[in-house]
Amino acid sequence: MGKIFEAMYGADGDSVETETEANKQHEVVEEAVENSVRRYPENLILPLGRTFDGNAKWRRDMRKVTINLMVQADPQEVGGKAVMFSGMSKNVGTSTVTAQVAKILAAEYSRHRVLVLDVREAGVSDAMTLDRAMMDGYSVDDVLSGCDSEGIFRMLVSSSDEQGRSAMISHQLREFIAKAREHFDWVLLDMPKQGSTPLADSLGRVVDGVAIVANTGVTRVPAINAVEEDMEQLGINLLGVILNFRKYPIPSWLLRFL
Template sequence: MAKKINQFNLDEIFRHLRTNIEFSQMDDAIKVINVVSTNPNEGKSTVSTNLARIFADKYARVLLIDADLRNPSDHKMYKVSNARGLSNLLSRYVPGSSVLGYEEIVQLQFSNDSLLYFLPTGSRVPNPTEVLSSHKFEEFLASAREEFDYIIIDCPPVNRVSDGIPVSNAADGTLYVVSSKETDKRAAKAALDDMVRSGANIFGIVLTKVEELKSKKYGYGYGYGYGYGNEEKK
C-alpha cells in the first residue's frame, strides 16, 4: 500500500511550483491565479490550499478564495465556519471599498507565524454561475488586486458546471489540475480546449497523485508534477 508523501516533501514541491509561477511572469504579471480540474476528487482543492499556504510563507498578503459555491471544502481543511463568505460579501460589496474591511475574510495563522487570508464560499446561492460572472465579482477582484500580493481561487470542476469559465477570464492565469489516477485524458483535453476558446489563459498544468519511485528512505508515495506552456496542454 502506498504511503502518503510527508509534509516536508510536500512543502518543497509547492515551493518549487511557487518559484515556477513567479518566473513565468516575465512579460505579463500573474497575480490572480484560478485553479480548476476536470472532475471532483482530482486534487484541485489540495493544490489550491497548499499553494496559497506556501505563497503566504513568502508574501505578507495572500488571499485564498473558495469559489466552489456548489461543493465547498476549503473551510473543512482549515476547520473554520462557512456560514458567511464570498456570497455574503458580494451581496453587500460596495465597489471601490477596501476588501480587508469585510468580516467574511478570516485570517489563518500558521505555526511558522505566516498569515493567510481566507474567504470561504458562505451561504448557498441558487445561481452560482451568475454570481461568479457578475460585475460585483469583477469589481471585488479589482479591489483585491490592490490589497493583496497574490490571490488564489479554488473553482468548481469544469466538466460539471461552467462556473470556472468567468473566473478564469477574470484571473490572470489558470492552473489546470490533472490526476494521474482518475482524470480521463480526452475529457481533460476537451475541457482545456473549451476554456482556451472562452479566453482563459491556461499557464500551467499540475499533475497530482503521481506514484513516486521507490527509495530506501520514503518507500512509495504520491507527489505533484507541474509544467508550463503550450506543449504541456497537448
C-alpha cells in the same frame, strides 16, 4: 469614539443645544456607529483551515509547482496577481494544492498577503460568504478593510445555478478581484470541479491564469486536452496541469542507480 462623543454632547464652551439639534446630533451618532459596524462583515474572513503537509518530496514538488506559477503569472515578481485552481474531477486535492501554494507564496513576497477565495457549489455552506456580503450592501472597500494585517485570508463564495444571480455574482467578483489585486500579493481561486459552475468561465478571463489539478492515476489525457481547447476558445490562459497523487513504480533509492 472621541469625536463622536464631542459631536453628541458638545465640546467645552459650546452653547446648550436645542432638542431638535440634539436629535440631529443623535442621528449622526447612530449613523456613524452603524457605518462602523457595517464597514466590516462579521465572520467573513476564515482561517485557512487544516492543511495537508504531506511528505518531504510532496512539499518539494509543491514548491517547484509554485515557483513555476510565479514565473509564468508574475515574471517581474511585483505581486497583485490572480490564479484560479480547478480540478478535473472531485477529490483530486484542489483545495489542498491551493492551500499549500498560498503558504509558499505568503512566505515569498514582501507584504506576505495572500487571499484564497474558496468557491463552493450553491447551497453548500450556511456561513457568511463574500457574494452574500456584497448582496447585503457591503462594498469592496468594506470587505478589504478587515484584511490590513499580513497573512493568508480565506473567504467563502457561493456559486449559483440561477442565470440572473450567477451573472450578478460574476460581475461583483470581477470587481472585487480587480480591487483585491492592489491589496494582496496574490489572489487564489479555489474552484469546484470543471464544469460545475459557470463562474469558472467568467472569472477565468479576468485572472492571470488557470492551473488544472488532475489525479495522475485517474484523469485521462484526452479529457485534459478537451479542457485546454475550451479554454483557448474562451480566451483563458492555461498555466499548466498539476499532477497530484503521482506515484513512482520504481523506488527513489533505486532510481539513483539507473
